[in-house]
Amino acid sequence: MPGALSLNSGSRWYFRTWFALYGTFYRLVRHMISKFPYFLRMLVLCALGFSGVAAQAADEREYVLGPGDIIRITVFQNPDLTTEARVSENGTLTFPLLGSISLGGKSTSAAEKEIAARLRDGGFVRQPQVNVLPIQIRGNQVSVLGQVNRPGRFPLETANMRLTDMIATAGGISGGGADVVIFIGSRNGRQVRREIDLPSLFISGDMANDIVMTGGDIIYVHRAPMFYIYGEVNRPGGFRLERNMSVMQGLALGGGTTGRGTTRGLRVHRRQSDGSLKVIEAGLDDLLKADDVIYIRESLF
Secondary structure (H helix, E strand, O other): OOOOOOOOOHHHHHHHHHHHHHHHHHHHHHHHHHHHHHHHHHHHHHHHHHHHHHHHHHHHHOOEOOOOOEEEEEEEEOOOOOOEEOOOOOOEEOOOOOOEEOOOEEEHHHHHHHHHHHHHHOOOOOOOOOEEEEEEEEOEEEEEEOOOOOOEEOOOOOOEEEOOOOOOOOOOOOEEEEEEEEEEEOOOEEEEEEEHHHHHHHHHHOOOOOOOOOOOOOOOEOOEEEEEEOEEEEEEEEEEEOOOEEEEHHHHHHOOOOOEEEEOOOOOEEOOOOEEEEEEEEOOEOOOOOOOOEEEEEEEO
């Protein structure tokens, strides 16, 4: 037909493909627009969920007030309400206009909300902005005793301080301290005592035994286990017993045998569970135990 646009087969295939893709894209856009409120709701719920988790984690890090703590309470633009008070043994303190309020066992933010709510509900302050600041922390303390660099009582500055945090606060374990520490505390009204191997926490990566501390807990670090060596050795004396230490390694710490010493007939004096002393002939590959005494005798030839 004169003047008409003629398309070959290749051009027709190109236009058909283009219109098919355009139609698919158009339907996809319409579907997304129709579902937009759903996606928006999901985004809002995710944001609220993340904020809730963050708020819970922040609350867990806050200090929890305990008996004996001295705190300063201030109310914005109400300087006459500024109060420094001690939390009593039953967890209460006296605040102006409100009288006795119970704050023991609450985090600082929870205490702020409690005071603000009572000031607002009582009609004393319309929009109270309350700040609670611990001045002296005495109610929640942990005792760290034994072979640490700074033994003493230390406050729980946050609510989720763990056993390793308290040992670090005490300056770490001293050179004469054992790897296994003793924990004594009260949980759910019952006395708890546990022996915790500190190196295994970090070597295995299992931190389940890194206990969260509470006020009144006690951590005790005993002296490191020792073994002793005497006789024909170059450095007789007592040495720290390391893990899986063999008789040969113990002999090496003692400087080895003298020119007159021999490892033949090597004897180890070992204390039994009933308190009796047993003398055994040990091989160089045998493992040592705490308080073992190695005797290196003189060679006859």
